Amino acid sequence: MTLLHWHYPTEILVGENASSQLATLCQQQSIERPLFVTDPSLAATQAIRGIIAACHNGHLAVSVFSDFSGNPTGEQVESGIRCFLEGRHDAVIAVGGGSSIDTGKAIALVAKQQHPLWQFEDIDDNWKKADPSFIAPVIALPTTAGTGSEVGRASVITDSQSHCKRVIFHPKMLPEQVILDPTLTVDLPPHLTAATGMDALSHNLEAYCSPSYHPMAEAIAIEGMRLIKLYLPIAYTDGSNLQARTQMLIASSMGATAFQKGLGAMHALAHTLGARYNLHHGLLNAVLMPYVLCANRHYLHEKMQRLSHYLELDKDGFDGVLEWTLALRKQLRIPHTLAQLGVTAQEQATIAAQSVNDAAASGNPIHLSQEQYLALFNHALNGTLDL
Numbered sequence: 283m284t285l286l287h288w289h290y291p292t293e294i295l296v297g298e299n300a301s302s303q304l305a306t307l308c309q310q311q312s313i314e315r316p317l318f319v320t321d322p323s324l325a326a327t328q329a330i331r332g333i334i335a336a337c338h339n340g341h342l343a344v345s346v347f348s349d350f351s352g353n354p355t356g357e358q359v360e361s362g363i364r365c366f367l368e369g370r371h372d373a374v375i376a377v378g379g380g381s382s383i384d385t386g387k388a389i390a391l392v393a394k395q396q397h398p399l400w401q402f403e404d405i406d407d408n409w410k411k412a413d414p415s416f417i418a419p420v421i422a423l424p425t426t427a428g429t430g431s432e433v434g435r436a437s438v439i440t441d442s443q444s445h446c447k448r449v450i451f452h453p454k455m456l457p458e459q460v461i462l463d464p465t466l467t468v469d470l471p472p473h474l475t476a477a478t479g480m481d482a483l484s485h486n487l488e489a490y491c492s493p494s495y496h497p498m499a500e501a502i503a504i505e506g507m508r509l510i511k512l513y514l515p516i517a518y519t520d521g522s523n524l525q526a527r528t529q530m531l532i533a534s535s536m537g538a539t540a541f542q543k544g545l546g547a548m549h550a551l552a553h554t555l556g557a558r559y560n561l562h563h564g565l566l567n568a569v570l571m572p573y574v575l576c577a578n579r580h581y582l583h584e585k586m587q588r589l590s591h592y593l594e595l596d597k598d599g600f601d602g603v604l605e606w607t608l609a610l611r612k613q614l615r616i617p618h619t620l621a622q623l624g625v626t627a628q629e630q631a632t633i634a635a636q637s638v639n640d641a642a643a644s645g646n647p648i649h650l651s652q653e654q655y656l657a658l659f660n661h662a663l664n665g666t667l668d669l
Contacts, residue, residue, distance in 0.1 A: 430538020544645025
């Protein structure tokens with residue numbers, strides 16, 4: 283029997299105002315000089331200023347790095363590494379969405395290594411090039427319920443030279459401590475609540491659909507989807523609902539725990555398009571979702587039957603799951619086509635070629651050829667479901 287290698291997440295503190303424990307958690311881990319990594323818009327908010335002030339009051343020598351974009355680049359990570367080294371920091375506190383946490387984890391991995399960032403791309407055993415004793419500890423506080431990067435062992439970073447996204451991986455990139463505080467997410471506007479929530483759904487859904495054998499991850503994925511079905515519409519319409527916000531944070535972490543089982547064509551295309559068009563990753567996954575489901579339809583009958591029953595959908599099987607997905611997108615005002623996001627057919631051949639080689643492509647229920655990715659892209663561009 284093939285040897286299987288399964289991982290589960292780290293210590294997680296969940297609850298309203300849990301972020302108030304940050305300074306204490308740092309002291310417990312002998313962290314004295316953390317680098318606070320958060321995006322520019324968050325750095326200016328009262329909530330984040332309050333967390334930083336509490337760290338200073340806890341006698342932590344904190345400085346802030348926020349010079350990165352929604353799709354962080356290798357150059358931006360290098361800038362963060364310089365900040366880390368110049369400030370003689372001993373840890374990273376990553377606060378924000380996937381871009382902040384991915385950037386923070388990449389900085390923590392590479393800052394004191396002998397090899398540069400791209401040497402740790404998730405290819406073969408590249409991760410073994412890193413000296414684990416030089417990887418700085420990370421504490422992660424997500425402010426969106428989407429990527430689940432807070433419980434992941436990788437970062438997705440854009441290579442601006444090749445216009446593609448690369449997955450940087452090491453087992454010890456997993457944050458040592460995660461704080462899920464719903465009060466940090468209540469100010470997220472509805473359109474971002476929708477996009478990030480659909481990202482969480484895409485992680486759970488693609489993990490569930492992946493043919494890899496991982497029954498624990500599969501069970502987590504279907505419960506994650508149930509939570510999203512119940513709570514994403516509430517969080518979207520009433521952002522102050524702390525119960526819904528908490529459950530969405532949990533579902534997001536569940537999705538990233540589950541996708542160690544695999545992802546698929548949704549993410550393969552989203553990575554490629556995100557790097558080329560600098561579009562929101564979760565929004566791309568949301569738009570692509572029904573088209574990828576249809577491309578995999580004939581390989582998902584049994585799984586969709588089980589999922590439709592677990593989610594108590596109005597219709598059984600694949601059609602029930604597809605109709606629920608389309609209805610949820612409509613309720614959340616997610617665009618139906620890539621064209622509505624400004625994507626054009628101009629580089630379709632290159633997009634298909636990069637997608638088939640993306641790291642996520644290997645987890646799809648079937649191997650899709652470059653020609654099939656081209657067809658899938660065009661269906662999503664024009665809004666035609668291949669039924």
